[in-house]
Amino acid sequence: MEDTTLHRRIAELSSEQRILFLQRLQLLKKEVKTVAIDEEQVRTGDLPFSSGQCWLIEESTGEHPSYWNMVFFLEPLMPLNPALLERTIAYLMQYHDVLRTRLQQRGGEWSQTILKQAQPPFTQISLKEVPVEQQQATIEALVQEHERRINSYATALFSVAYIDLGHSARLVWIINHFLTDGFSNQILFQDFQTVYQQLSQGQEPALPARTTAFKEITQQILAYIRSATGQQELQHYWLRRPWQKLKPIPLDHPEGVTIDPESSIRAYGTFASNEEVEICLSAATTQTLLSLNQQATILELLITALVQVGTAWTETTAFYLYVQDLGRQTLFKEVDLTRTVGFLAHARHLIIDTGHQKSFAEILPLVQQQLEEAPNKGRTLDWLKRPGDRSPVPAELRALPHADLTFNYMGFLDQLTDEQSFFRPLPIQALTYPLAIRNHALECKGYILDGRLTLRWIYSRSIHHQQTIEWLGRKVQTALETYCNQQ
Known part of the structure; x- marks a missing residue:
């Protein structure tokens, strides 16, 4: 392919796709730097808000900003191991600092901090005994329950549930917009797949070197x-x-x-x-x-x-x-x-x-x-x-x-x-x-x-x-x- 053709095709991509292209190109290199997760690399403590987070606080009209939840329903295409799913979430929480974020309100003012360690908010649920025609309503009720926990702002601002339906399964991610934007969700889901596949193959999880911390x-x-x-x-x-x-x-x-x-x-x-x-x-x-x-x-x-x-x-x-x-x-x-x-x-x-x-x-x-x-x-x-x-x-x-x-x-x-x-991915329910x-x-x-x-x-x-x-x-x-x- 001539350089001009390549440049033209790259120019046709959106900014999101250009970043994804560069990421995947980097992963094709023979030597991919990996990160060994240890305490010295974990970034913690109080931090300023981004302008997007400030916007969420403004839009919340005095209510708690964690009402801005995004719900992702995923249908597994193969059997998943709940224990490995929990280990995957735990690894991602250490790798991606913001997943350990907590919100506080002091004297009417909001602040945020990143914990040094936190338990993965993972739940395994079986609905095999629930009649098929009642399973969807039960899932919706479970999602609302998990959202109430997130909205209490005393716990993690995201939650992952593996739901066994007997005939199939659902993986439900509830993540607050306060933690991620649309592009961050793409990174998060890509890393989720990578780490789970590595663990399922008996490998130690290894992701590319972390970039600048939030x-x-x-x-x-x-x-x-x-x-x-x-x-x-x-x-x-x-x-x-x-x-x-x-x-x-x-x-x-x-x-x-x-x-x-x-x-x-x-x-x-x-x-x-x-x-x-x-x-x-x-x-x-x-x-x-x-x-x-x-x-x-x-x-x-x-x-x-x-x-x-x-x-x-x-x-x-x-x-x-x-x-x-x-x-x-x-x-x-x-x-x-x-x-x-x-x-x-x-x-x-x-x-x-x-x-x-x-x-x-x-x-x-x-x-x-x-x-x-x-x-x-x-x-x-x-x-x-x-x-x-x-x-x-x-x-x-x-x-x-x-x-x-x-x-x-x-x-x-x-x-x-x-x-x-x-x-x-099943239809996304963005709960603005x-x-x-x-x-x-x-x-x-x-x-x-x-x-x-x-x-x-x-x-x-x-x-x-x-x-x-x-x-x-x-x-x-x-x-x-x-x-x-x-x-």
């Missing part, structure tokens, strides 16, 4: 925003962005919005009011977008379409959006986060001033310029607005507008399945706390599945009508299709 990166981020460099970035870049040009997006029910008097944060209903609209582009249009990678990445093209439609909708020349980021790239030297487990994901803040430019082709280079010139690719404003020590945010930062739209490009979803997996507030009017998730680009719009029915979001989604679709037809 505690270390949160400490470095906190030190950076407190440094002269971080404060200069705030004063000379972020406070000088064209905030005055921004206008909020139109709302069908503006009376449904509430504003916190202290933080000035808008609440667009709660997660219980969420609705979705899905827009799928054709396979031909998707392929054309991917083929333009020498001109622009698909992320740049998607952001351009959102900005073009957003500025027309708000009748202004500037548009502000949060772009969800894996948090795996950093400005710090000698920091490697490719295998670090923790809630590292955060938002990249982008304020695109289009001036008098209105066409897709004119706005695209402005988006590319903004992505390139923003300090640390637009990531540090999230750190500044959500300091890891939960200290008060300066008034000038609190006064800045909040983005009405958050966007997350998730890449190729149908290329993330591991053919060597010994379990099959329903009383959590929505601090964005709209959320858009983009991904490619079965060769087609899909944009999934999430909105609150107490704020917008379905037909409004359908109209918006079609406008973005048309912007992308029109640009493709011009190429």
Whole structure:
């Protein structure tokens, strides 16, 4: 394969897939460094919060942040040994520090600490005597019981249960979003399979060398925003962005919005009011977008379409959006986060001033310029607005507008399945706390599945009508299709 072809194919991957590609390439090397788990390497003690964890605390409206649980139902494709499963969980807890995290609340303030040692939260349950038609309801009741334990915040923030159904089995992972993000879950499940297979073959578990600890990166981020460099970035870049040009997006029910008097944060209903609209582009249009990678990445093209439609909708020349980021790239030297487990994901803040430019082709280079010139690719404003020590945010930062739209490009979803997996994932039940507030009017998730680009719009029915979001989604679709037809 020629280098240009390889580079083109790598460029077509999402950021998640590029990291996975590099991980797997590293594992192909003949000499793979391994880690001997011992007490000297275990990182423990109090640590700052990441900006994502701070967001969860803010969203919890005074309730405990561990209400944000993710539940994964896995169907084993071969018989599993419960004793080896427990040993696997125990090893992963020593290897991945954050799995030993505990939350505390002191004087109304949250803090977190990593224990030196902790018992694996593993349970073996037999439902062989339960009638088949009652097993699903029993499993759901068991999940709720395990969630109550997690939500007590006195125990581990995750739980694993092996459920024997007689005719089959289920492996249920309940893990709090406070511990992991989506990419961390991929690392965790890959390591889970690797360690279990090693133990089942009579081998000592051995994983690649650990990368930078979650505690270390949160400490470095906190030190950076407190440094002269971080404060200069705030004063000379972020406070000088064209905030005055921004206008909020139109709302069908503006009376449904509430504003916190202290933080000035808008609440667009709660997660219980969420609705979705899905827009799928054709396979031909998707392929054309991917083929333009020498001109622009698909992320740049998607952001351009959102900005073009957003500025027309708000009748202004500037548009502000949060772009969800894996948090795996950093400005710090000698920091490697490719295998670090923790809630590292955060938002990249982008304020695109289009001036008098209105066409897709004119706005695209402005988006590319903004992505390139923003300090640390637009990531540090999230750190500044959500300091890891939960200290008060300066008034000038609190006064800045909040983005009405958050966007997350998730890449190729149908290329993330591991053919060597010994379990099959069943439909995921993401238990977002329903009383959590929505601090964005709209959320858009983009991904490619079965060769087609899909944009999934999430909105609150107490704020917008379905037909409004359908109209918006079609406008973005048309912007992308029109640009493709011009190429």
